[in-house]
Amino acid sequence: MALKIKPQNSCQFDLIALGEVMLRLDPLLSPVRYAKSFDCCEGGGEYNVARGLRANFNLRTAIVTSLVDNEVGHLLEDLILHSGVNSHLIRWRDEDSQLRNGVNFTERGYGQRAAHGVSDRGHTAAMNMQPGDVDWHYIFGKCGCRWFHTGGIFTGLSDSTAQLTIEACKIAQQYGTIVSFDLNYRHSLWRDRGGFDAHENLCNKIAKNVDVLIGDDSHYQDFQACAATKRTVHTACSNDWYAVSYHQGKRCESTHLDKLEILDRVGGGDSFAAGLIYGFMKYNDPAKAVEFGTAHGAIAMTTPGDTTTATIPEVKKIVAGKPARIEN
Amino acid sequence: MALKIKPQNSCQFDLIALGEVMLRLDPLLSPVRYAKSFDCCEGGGEYNVARGLRANFNLRTAIVTSLVDNEVGHLLEDLILHSGVNSHLIRWRDEDSQLRNGVNFTERGYGQRAAHGVSDRGHTAAMNMQPGDVDWHYIFGKCGCRWFHTGGIFTGLSDSTAQLTIEACKIAQQYGTIVSFDLNYRHSLWRDRGGFDAHENLCNKIAKNVDVLIGDDSHYQDFQACAATKRTVHTACSNDWYAVSYHQGKRCESTHLDKLEILDRVGGGDSFAAGLIYGFMKYNDPAKAVEFGTAHGAIAMTTPGDTTTATIPEVKKIVAGKPARIEN
Amino acid sequence: MALKIKPQNSCQFDLIALGEVMLRLDPLLSPVRYAKSFDCCEGGGEYNVARGLRANFNLRTAIVTSLVDNEVGHLLEDLILHSGVNSHLIRWRDEDSQLRNGVNFTERGYGQRAAHGVSDRGHTAAMNMQPGDVDWHYIFGKCGCRWFHTGGIFTGLSDSTAQLTIEACKIAQQYGTIVSFDLNYRHSLWRDRGGFDAHENLCNKIAKNVDVLIGDDSHYQDFQACAATKRTVHTACSNDWYAVSYHQGKRCESTHLDKLEILDRVGGGDSFAAGLIYGFMKYNDPAKAVEFGTAHGAIAMTTPGDTTTATIPEVKKIVAGKPARIEN
Amino acid sequence: MALKIKPQNSCQFDLIALGEVMLRLDPLLSPVRYAKSFDCCEGGGEYNVARGLRANFNLRTAIVTSLVDNEVGHLLEDLILHSGVNSHLIRWRDEDSQLRNGVNFTERGYGQRAAHGVSDRGHTAAMNMQPGDVDWHYIFGKCGCRWFHTGGIFTGLSDSTAQLTIEACKIAQQYGTIVSFDLNYRHSLWRDRGGFDAHENLCNKIAKNVDVLIGDDSHYQDFQACAATKRTVHTACSNDWYAVSYHQGKRCESTHLDKLEILDRVGGGDSFAAGLIYGFMKYNDPAKAVEFGTAHGAIAMTTPGDTTTATIPEVKKIVAGKPARIEN
C-alpha cells in the first residue's frame, strides 16, 4: 500500500511550503570575500521544494512566508513570481528600519576549495512569524492542498517559527494533507541556542505530525516514509551521489551516480526532496520516488543557483540511465 | 585668519572618520526590484570622506567603525584595504546570527526616474557601538590626528552611536584636532524616532564640539566654518551644482556648474566634503576649499559607485574652468 | 459621463490582450550587425500593454497568443510567467520544422544614430492563428473581462489574424467588455501587402467594434475615446513627449515633458497605452488617463527593454510634476 | 597511392563548402529556456569545415550559401568576414517578411545534463536555394578549387537543396575537384519527410559523386576514402574520443583520447572533418589525416562556439601526444 494522497481535483494546491525565502547573492567563480559582483536569485530550503515542483514538474504550489515591503522584498516577490510559485500567501510587513528580508551570500567552491556561505538572516520578517499569523484552516480546509512541506531550517529560526510549524503540521493532517519535513540541520542557526541536541529535541516534537521524513533513514522508521541522500565528497567538483528510502518496512536504494560533475551543489538536497515528492504524488511508488529524487538532485547540481531547471524528460532520461547525449 | 590645523609631521593621521561602512550593491542600469545582478563596493557617508581624501588626495586617513567577523565583513575589509584607508581601528565583533554588517541596495535613476535605495542596516555591529568602546585618547593623543570627521548618519543609527560621537568630538578638540560634522539627515533613520526635529535636537547638542559644519549654511554662523552644496535637480541625469561656505563672517560661492551630466549621484555630497576639507588642509583658504569641494563632488557624480576616482590634476582642471578635453 | 466599464468583482480578468509575443534580442550599446552578445526579453505591441498593467499597475491580465512547443517557446513562456501576465490562454502548437516563434532584433540608437530593428516574424504560430481558434464566449462570457486590447501589429500579420481580431472585438463588445485598438502601423508588415492604404482599410473595418482608439487623434472622433502621443525627436537620446486625448468632444492635453532623456525608446507607445487604460479603469477620467499614459510612457523609455518597470508611486510622482529626487 | 588533389597554384580556392550559415545563440552556462542573455557566433555543419581550414590551417576557403539582406544577414556576413572565409559567393536575397536567416539556439550541457538545441531554420534563404542558382562552372572551372565539401545537413533542408548538391558534386568532379560529404543525419530535418530511411536513400544517390565520405566507416568501402569519429559519452563534460579512416582497403585508427574534458561539444565533428581534410591536402596520408582530424576535433571541444580556435602547432602537439603544458 502507498501514501494516502488527496486527489488533484479536490484541492487548489498540490503543495504548500512553509519557510523563509532569502535573496541569494552568488559571486560566481570568486570567493565572497574577493567578489566584485554578484548574480542574484531567490532561495530557501523549504521554498526550493515548492519551486522545483512548480517550475520543473508543473504542479500548483504556493509558499507561506513573510517579507518586508521594501525594494528587496519586491525583488524577492518578482523572483518568486518568475518561479511560478503562488505568492498570494506571503505576509507583507511594513518597512521598518529594524525588520529585514534575509540575504544569503554563497560561493560555490571549486576542486579543493569548498563551497561556503554567510546567511545574513537575523531579524527577518520570516523569523518573526508567530503562531496565529496564518489562517491554516482557510488554506488546508477551504482551498485544499495535497501535500505540506516544511523543515528544520524554518523551525530553527526562532521559537515562534517552531511553534508556527507545529501548528501548521497538526492542522494539515486534520484535513488529510500529507506532511513532509526535511531535517536540514544548520549549525549556524543553533550555535547559540543549544546546538544539535536542541535541534533534535525540537524535531522529535514535530515528528508526531509528520508523515514523510527527509534527511535521515536510520532512526525514524515509524514514519510512513523516510528518505535520505548519500553523498561522498571527492572535491567540490566531483561527488558520488545516491539515495535511500524506507516505506512500510521496505528499503529502496536508487541508482548510484558516481563521480558526478558538480557546478553548484547548493540546493541539491532540496531538489532531491522535490523529485521524491513528485515520485510519490505521480506514481505513489517509493522506488520511483527515490529515483526521481536522485536524478532531479543530480541535475540541480549541474546548473547555477539553488534550484534545478530540469524538465521532466531530462529527469526521466537520468532515471532511465541514458548518458548525456546531444539531440539534433 | 584661518583654521588652526595641527602640522602634518606632528600626527600619524591627517583625518579619521567615525561612521558605518556598508556593502553597496549596485544594480547598474536596472531598478533594484528587477535586478539580475549587482556590482559591489563599500560606502558610508562619513567613511566616503576618508576614502576620498586617501584615494584621491593622498592623505593618511583611517576609519573607526565596527564589523562582524564573517565573509561579508571580510569583503568590506578587503574593499577598505583597496581604498587605502587604514583599517586597523576597525572593531571586529564575533560572528553571531543576530549581529550584522550593513548592506545598501541603491539604484542610480535615469532621466525622469529618480535614484532610490534600501539601506538594510538594522542590527549592525556599527549601530551597536557604545561610548567607551574606542580609546580616543590613544587615537587623538598618542597617534595624533589633524582632523576628525563624522556626521548625522552615524549619530542617527542609535542612541549609543550618538553618545559615542559626542564623546569622540570632545576628546578630539581637547587634543587640538579640527572636528567637522556633516548633517546628512536621513528620514529612514528617524522615521520611528522623532523625525527631523529629533535629528535637529541631537545636532544642536553635538554642535558645541564641532568646528566645521557641512550641509547647512543658514543657521549655524557660530561655527568656525560652515558649507553647503546647492543642487537643482532637472532630471536624474542633469543637475545644476554649486556650493557656498562661510568663514569668519565671509561668504564664498563656488563656480556654478550648470546642467552637470550625472552618471551616479550617490556620494556627491561626501565628495564635496572631502574636497572642502582638502582645500582647508592644503591651503587653509575657504574660497579654495569651496571650489575644491564643488569640483570634487562634480567628478564623483560622473563615475559609478559612492566615491570619486578623481586625481588632484583633474580636480584642479575643473577648478580652473577648463572643459573636458582629451589628452593625447 | 465616462466609459461604461464592468465592475472588477464581476470579472476574472481586468484586461486581455490579443497579439504576438516575440523574443526580443537586445545588443545593448552595439548595433545589431556588430553584436557579440544579446540580452533577451519578451515583447510585442499588444502584449506589452497587458504586461505593463500587470507588472506595474497590479491588474489581472492575460495574453491570447500562440507559441510553438520548443525551447524558444518555453523561454518565452518563462518570460511571460515572470511578467505575471496569465499564460493559460496561450495556444501551444506542436514542434514542426517550418512553424516558428517570432524573434526581434532591436538596437537602441544613441544621439544621431537611430534605433533600428529586424523583426524575424515570418511563419510564426501567432500569424497562423485563425478565426475559430479561440473560444471567446468562454473568455468574455464565462470568465469575464473588463477590457480587451489589440492593435494594428497583430492584425497586420496575416489575413487570418485580421479576421480573428474582428471576431474577438465583436464578441467582447457583446459581453460589455471595453475594446481598445492601437493603430501601430508597421511598414515592414504591409510592404508586400498594399502598404499604408491596405492597413487603413483594415482599420476602418475593425473600427466599428472599437471603443477606444489609440495612435490617432484626428480622424476618428466617433469613438468613445481616442488618444495619441506627440513626440519630437531631437536625437535618439532626447525627445519632447506629450499626449492628447478626446472623449465626448473634450480635448485633454497632458503635461509636456520636453527634452526627455531616453535610454531605450522601444515600448514607449505601449506603455502610454497601459497608463492610459489604467487611468480610465481606475479613475474613469480622460484627463487623468492621458497624464498617466504620458508619465508611464516616459518612465518606460528610461529603462532597458520593451516595457516599463515603473511603480504606481513613481508614475504619480511624474504626474505630480516632481523632479527626479533621491529618497534616503 | 593517395588522393589525386590538384596543385595549390592551379586554383584560387583550396576548399569551397556548400551549406547553410546560421546565427548561433549560446546561453553559456544556462539552459535556453531560462536564459537571460546569449553570446552569438556563426555556424553550420558544412561551413564550419571551411572556417576551420581558413582560420586554423590558413587555407583559402569560401562558402556558397544564401542570406537575406537585413541586419541579421549582415551580422552573419560580419562574422563570416571575421573568420576569413571568402564571402563573395554568398547569394543575397532581398528583405522580405517571410524569408529568413537561420537562427540556432544551442545549450552546452554539463555533467548529467545533455547539450540541447533548437534550430529555428524554417523558410530560410539557404533552404530556398535551387539548382541553377550557382554558376558552378565559373567556380570550379574558371576560379579553380582543390576540394569541395558539403553534407547531409544542407541536403536535408529541402528537395531543392538536395538537387543543388547533386549538381554541384557532379560539376566539381568534372573539373578534378575532390568531393567530400559528411553524412550528419539530423532527425529534426527528416521528422516530417521520411526519417532516417529517406535521408539514407538521398545519401546513396549523392554517393556516386563523392570521393571522401565522412561520418560512417562501415557501409561505404567503395569510396576513395571514408572516416568516422568514435565517441563514448560519459557525461556532457567527459567523453572518450578517437577516429577511424579507410583508404584503399587500409584501416587507420587514431590515438585514443580517453576522458577528454569537454567545454562545448558542438562542432567537434566538423572540426574533425577540417583536420582530416587538412591532413589529406597537406600530407596526402590517411594515417596523418585521421590524427589531425582527431586532434583538431578534440581542441574544438575545449573552446566555446562551433569551431576550434586552434593553431597548427597546438594540433601538432596533440598529434605528438604531448600533454597540456604551460609555455613561459
Add this chain to the structure above:
Amino acid sequence: MALKIKPQNSCQFDLIALGEVMLRLDPLLSPVRYAKSFDCCEGGGEYNVARGLRANFNLRTAIVTSLVDNEVGHLLEDLILHSGVNSHLIRWRDEDSQLRNGVNFTERGYGQRAAHGVSDRGHTAAMNMQPGDVDWHYIFGKCGCRWFHTGGIFTGLSDSTAQLTIEACKIAQQYGTIVSFDLNYRHSLWRDRGGFDAHENLCNKIAKNVDVLIGDDSHYQDFQACAATKRTVHTACSNDWYAVSYHQGKRCESTHLDKLEILDRVGGGDSFAAGLIYGFMKYNDPAKAVEFGTAHGAIAMTTPGDTTTATIPEVKKIVAGKPARIEN
C-alpha cells in the same frame, strides 16, 4: 574641376593606409586606473581611415604596417581580418623580448571628466619600420591604388617612419595615386623630440608630396584640397561639431551639429577623414565630401571603439538632416 582620381577598375585597391595598428584596451565606464576589465579592439589614426572606408563604405582597402609574430600580434591580425581591411601587406617580425606590438589604454570620459589615454607604444615593430622595407613600386605600380593615406602619428613615431612616409608619398604620386595626410599632432610623441615645432617642420617637408591635407584649413592653401573639423567641447558627453574644406579656392562649410551627444569621442577625426575621402572618391565634390566627413565622424562618436559602425544609408540620413527616427 576636381581631383584627378584613377578609375576603380584600373586598381586592385581603392585606398592603402600606412600607419601603426595598436591594441586598444577600453575600460568602458571606469577610469583606467581603477579598471577591473577591458574590452579590446584594434585602432590607429591612419588605419582607422582604411577601416572606415572598408567596413562602412565597402571600398577595397589595405594597411601597410608591421607586427610582431606573437599572440598579441595575432589578436591584432584577427581584429584587422574582422574589419575587412586587407592584411597581406603587414610585415611580420619574429618574436623578440624587446620588440613589441603597441597597446593603447583609453578611457572615454563623462561629463566634466575628460577622455584620457596612455599609448604604450615604445619599441614597437611599427616604429622600427625603415625606408626600403616596403616595395612601393609593387603596391602603387603593379597592384594599383587610387588613394594613399597617412599622417602625423605614424611620421611622429621615429625618424625612420618619417623617412619611410616621404618615400611612400613620392612613389604614390609617381603612379598617379592621390595622397592625403592627416596632421594629427600628438604631444606625447614629440615631448622629447622638439615638440610642436619639430612636428611642423617635418610636416612641411612631407607637404610637397601631399594632395589633400586634413586637420588644418588655415595655412596650407596650396594643396589641391584641405579640410578640418571644428569642435567645441561643452562636456565629455556634448560637443558642437562641423567641418570646413577648401578646394580650388572655394570654401565649403558643413552642416553644424550642435550639442552632439557623444558616447566615445576617440576616432571621430579619423572617421571624418574616411567620410571626406569617400565623398571625394564617390562624387568628387568638396561640398559633399565635407558633409559625408562630418556625418560619418558624428556617428562614430555614438558608438564604442575607435571607428564608426555606420552604414552608407545612416550617413546619408544625417547628411540629409533627418533626425534619429526608429524604423519599423
Add this chain to the structure above:
Amino acid sequence: MALKIKPQNSCQFDLIALGEVMLRLDPLLSPVRYAKSFDCCEGGGEYNVARGLRANFNLRTAIVTSLVDNEVGHLLEDLILHSGVNSHLIRWRDEDSQLRNGVNFTERGYGQRAAHGVSDRGHTAAMNMQPGDVDWHYIFGKCGCRWFHTGGIFTGLSDSTAQLTIEACKIAQQYGTIVSFDLNYRHSLWRDRGGFDAHENLCNKIAKNVDVLIGDDSHYQDFQACAATKRTVHTACSNDWYAVSYHQGKRCESTHLDKLEILDRVGGGDSFAAGLIYGFMKYNDPAKAVEFGTAHGAIAMTTPGDTTTATIPEVKKIVAGKPARIEN
C-alpha cells in the same frame, strides 16, 4: 635545528620581495588571439609571494620594484594597494615614451589546450633598475626585515637586475635576513641571451648569498633548505601535485594531491613558495612548511588570477586532509 629567523617585533617587515609587477590581462575562457575582453590583475613571480603572505597569511610584506608614472602604473599601484602589500618602496620613473610598465597576456587552457602567455615586458622600468638604485641598508638595517625573497625571473630581465639582486642578497644576509630564491627559469627571457646555461651560471653566482632555494631539490644540498613542487600534467584541468623539501639532510615529502582540479594554474608555484615560507616563519618546521606550500599552491589553482585567495583555515583544512565540504 631550524632556520635562524629574526623575531617579528625586531623588524618592520616580515618579508620583502624584489621583482617586477606586471599587469596581467586574462581573456577568461578565450584564447588570447580571439579575445574580446580581458579581466585584469597584477602579478609577478617574486611579488606573488609577498602578496600571498600578506593577503592570505596576514604578514607585513613589501615589494621593491619600479613603475612608470602613467595611468597603467597607477592601475598597478591601485592593485598592489588592494593586495595590502606595502607600496612605499616602489621607485617611480617619469613618464617617457620609451619606458614602460610590463603587461602580461595569459590564457588558462582547458583540457587538451595548454595554458599559454605573452609577456610584453621589454623596456620596462623594472628591467632598467640598477645596482645603487635602492638603499638596502635603510631597508634591511633601519626598517628591519625577517625574510627577503627574489628569483630567476627578475634576475633574468637584464644584467643590471642581476647585479641589483646580488647586491640585495648580500646586504640582506649581513643584517641576518633569511634570503630565498625561486629559480623560475623562463625561456623567453634567455632565448637571446644564452639560454638555460646562462641562467644556470647566473644562479650559481647568486647561490652563495641564498639560504633557501626553491624550484630544485637535486643539485643544491648545500643550502640551508631547498624545496620543489612535483607536478604531473594530465590535462590543463587535471594535475597531480605534491612537493619535496630538504633541510639539514632530511627529506620531507608532502601529501600527494592527485587529479587536482585546476581552474587557472598560473601562480601555483608562487603560492607554493608563499605557503612554504609561512610554514618556516610560523613553525620553523620543514615538514609543516612543505605541507603548507603544497596546500596553498593547490588552492591557488582553483581561483582565477595569479595568486590564491585562500584563508589560513582553508589551507589548514587541506593540510589536515579534509575534503571540500560545505559549511552551513
